[in-house]
Amino acid sequence: MSESLRGRLIVAAPDLEDPNFEHTVILMLAHDQHEGALGVVVNRPSEVAMVSGLRGWDRLAAPPRHVFVGGPVEQTAVIGLARTRADGDGVEPVVDGAGVLDLALAPEDLGADVTSIRVFAGYSGWSAGQLELEILAGGWFVIEAEPDDPFSDEPEELWSRVLRRQGGLFRTAAEDPSLN
Numbered sequence: 001m002s003e004s005l006r007g008r009l010i011v012a013a014p015d016l017e018d019p020n021f022e023h024t025v026i027l028m029l030a031h032d033q034h035e036g037a038l039g040v041v042v043n044r045p046s047e048v049a050m051v052s053g054l055r056g057w058d059r060l061a062a063p064p065r066h067v068f069v070g071g072p073v074e075q076t077a078v079i080g081l082a083r084t085r086a087d088g089d090g091v092e093p094v095v096d097g098a099g100v101l102d103l104a105l106a107p108e109d110l111g112a113d114v115t116s117i118r119v120f121a122g123y124s125g126w127s128a129g130q131l132e133l134e135i136l137a138g139g140w141f142v143i144e145a146e147p148d149d150p151f152s153d154e155p156e157e158l159w160s161r162v163l164r165r166q167g168g169l170f171r172t173a174a175e176d177p178s179l180n
Contacts, residue, residue, distance in 0.1 A: 005031040007095040009149060010039065010131070010140040011162055020072045023159045026124050027081070027150050029094055037126040040070035040079055042118070042150045043158040050119065054080075055106045062116040062151045071124030078103060079120045083151050088112035097147035118151055141166075 005028040012024045026039040045066040050058045057080065058065075070079055080101035082091045088111030093099040101117055102110075126134070134140055143162060152158045 005037065005131070005142060007145060009042075009143045009145045009162060010135070011143055011159065013139055013141060016139050021124070024124075025149070025158050025162055026071070027094065027145060029079075029100055029123075031131070032128075033132075034128055036128045037131045039124045040081070040120045040150075041068065041124060043152070043155040044069040045155055046121065048121075054103060054119065057101075057103060057107060057117055057119070060107065060114060060117045062118050063153045064155070068118060068120045068155070070120030070122045073123050073125045075122035077122055079123055081118045081120070081150050082112065082114045083116045083147075085113040085115055095145045095147060095150070098150055116151060 008028050010026045010028060012021050016022060021041075023043075024041045025043045027042050028037060028039040030039075031037040045064050046069050048067045050061040050065045050067060062083065069075070070077075080103040081094075081098055082101040083098050084091055084093075085097075087093055087099070090102045090105045090110035091099040091112040091114065099112075101114070103119075107114065131140070135142060141163070143166065149158065149162065152161075
């Protein structure tokens with residue numbers, strides 16, 4: 001697979017049993033056949049509420065106003081995603097209307113028009129070729145991201161909602177894998 005997955009979703013197959021990734025939806029932030037892949041799990045809010053101290057970003061937090069578990073890698077790393085009306089400095093576009101946010105800047109220092117944010121602790125990462133092998137083995141589905149997916153106000157429902165909108169066999173799989 002030489003096509004970049006950046007800006008797309010990878011969705012855990014119903015039978016993927018790795019507890020780090022079971023029923024996850026991951027927005028791919030970077031993907032390169034030589035460097036590997038990096039993304040954030042967009043459907044796992046933690047128990048940790050957004051706190052002030054992120055240079056004023058907390059007031060723009062999308063509901064639910066919690067820090068999300070971005071993945072099992074470097075869980076002390078913080079990654080911000082921003083929903084935008086217009087691109088500009090401080091936000092690197094990933095998918096239409098959303099990008100990686102430079103949390104070192106204050107909201108008033110951005111050139112982008114940010115309407116809401118989501119903050120992730122940690123990320124999901126794969127070495128070069130690793131994710132491609134997992135996809136070929138049937139562990140992940142690659143799906144086009146819709147602009148609202150990373151900011152769903154019902155993140156726990158996102159996995160089944162994304163699969164259901166694919167139609168066909170995915171509709172049944174999303175509801176109950178035992179019916180397949």
